Amino acid sequence: MFNFDSSKLDLMGKRKIWFIVGGAVVILSLLSLLVFGLNLGIDFAGGPIIEFSFAEEVTTEDVRGVLTEVGIAEDATLQTTTEDEYQGIIIRTGELAPDEIEQVENAVLAEFSGAEVLRTDMVGPTIGEELRRQALLALLVAGLAMVAYISFRFEPKFAITTLATLSHDVIFTVGIFALLGREINTAFVAALLTIVGYSINDTIVIFDRIRENMKLYRKMPFIEQANRAVVDTLPRSINTSMTTLVAILAIYFFGGAAIRTFMLALFIGLAVGTYSSIFVASPILVSWDIRSKAKAKS
């Protein structure tokens, strides 16, 4: 079983390494975001998306033929989806009026017997804009409320550190999604928010132990109080992330296409969330403490 000895495992003493790793991660993520950009799905970019399932083998070329007849083939992108339960094709196009969407559906249904419309989504351009605004506003207000609560329960520097840690996690997850070119949709936003929630949870659990150690071992230097807290909570950190990640992996593989993006984002975000509460949050607190004490002396 996991048992660690805080007198032998000096995680906080090596904080320079963690800062270099953390800084590199943030810079690389931002670079990836700049270079590859985000693949915005219809939730943000707007436009229609139609998904069909077929009883027979149908290629994207077959479907493109039908779209040519309807006259929307030029700006349509087609993608096959393979699931255990069905084989399907997703059509994305530029803006279509409701009657044009129906035309497309009818043409495909008429061409392939046993075809079925699985879903048809159409999002106007203003909706995506609104979603972006709502999500940003919500994140901002949530961030402020969090800072207030943590400052009240702990100290302001714990709150600021938590925010920095959360930014690290969010930037990393977004950077990976840019790198992979995965679609950014509402589910991804929900996943980011979940990651924020989980990362807060993780960071607070360790901060709580630091707070306790500050009372329990008054004479001990802060760096040792923090190191002891991180090392003593390691079994919990490992067990919690193992159980959560195992559950997420199960859902990623068995939960179907609809929530796969969500689960991938969660997997990346929760892994980095656990990492950052140990290797980003606590080292920042320690360095902050050492600097402010050095200043007080001089």
Next chain:
Amino acid sequence: MRYKQKRRLKIAFIVGVIALAIFLYSFYGINLGLDLEGGAHIVLQAQETEGRTIDRETMAGIVSVIERRVNELGLSEPVIQTEGSDRIIVELPAVDNPSEAIQTIGRTAMLTIRNPEGEVLLTGDRITDARASYDEHGRAVVSFQLDREGSREFEEITRMYMGQRIGIYLDDEQLTNPTVQSVIRDQGQITGYANVREAEEHAILIREGALPVPVEVMESRTVGPTLGAIAIQQSIRAGLIGLALVALYMIFYYKFPGILAASSLIIYGIVMMGTLAGLQAVLTLPGIAGIILSIGMAVDANIIIFERIKDERNSGKSIRAAIDAGFKRAYITIVDANVTTLITASILAYFTTGAVRGFAVTLIIGILVSMFTAFLITRSLIDVFSQSSMIQTEQSFGANRGVQQNV
């Protein structure tokens, strides 16, 4: 109270909670969202016109026209509500042809009769009834009836434009432009339909009247029943596999207390379903994601408690004392961690709509239920078994008495 009485009370409490949850679940059931059950979710926005601004009266007018159209289309259990100042949300479970329904619902459907120059002579407001039928040649037509004022005007129009072509328009679509052959008073026919179904669609629009202002389809999401069924089946399977793996891990690591934690997770699942049913919450795919996260936090709460108990045991306390102290110390950690997440989730629920909101609401419910199960159910379960040799054993809680950590 003596230990045995306390123990009986605790067992009764656990059984009571489970029974209540099962009762709520079987009595109310879980409402499934359109993404799981199949159906259409449509967001319409009213467009201001020169003649009419968007106010509450206009919105009420739109809602009532849409309600009548939906009823005429024979769609069951529709939900039609306004959102904000100028939006209408229409939810249609069990709709066979959603794209067609969206067009019928979102159409302004202003019927006008125009002269050869295109000037409007008469509008559809004067129509009292419209039905699809066949004319004497067996063609599909829409026959309409005019009210008294309309009849007088129509008589005048047909007299004035005798021998000329007048046009009948639905919005900007010309339905027919017959040559006036005789003076007509109170009824007319619109021809030119390929089949009676097309005629029926227009008859509904004309009969139920035009929308007071045009609406634009801002967003429409329709999910076929097949996809919904697959989504439910997959989520349940994935959830069960996930839960089983978590339970196995807990049992492997924490031994007998792990079994108690796994049981309290199952109880958490039952209580969560009961609460969702009791609150009549609508379960959507993002909602399931919220539940998954809260399961994660429920597991975490158990792990935090067990790790604390283990620490207390390692520092040499008896099992009863270690359980007491462990819970007391874990309590602060869990509350602080959960309250921070609760704040985030509540703000999300308040500021957002749709999918993100669905996620936030189930997360809030999930966190509350998970704190409830961690502090009351897990606690009671451990207390009930605290005298058993399976908890007393050295290995339970993953404790390792060889390593003295908190000296």
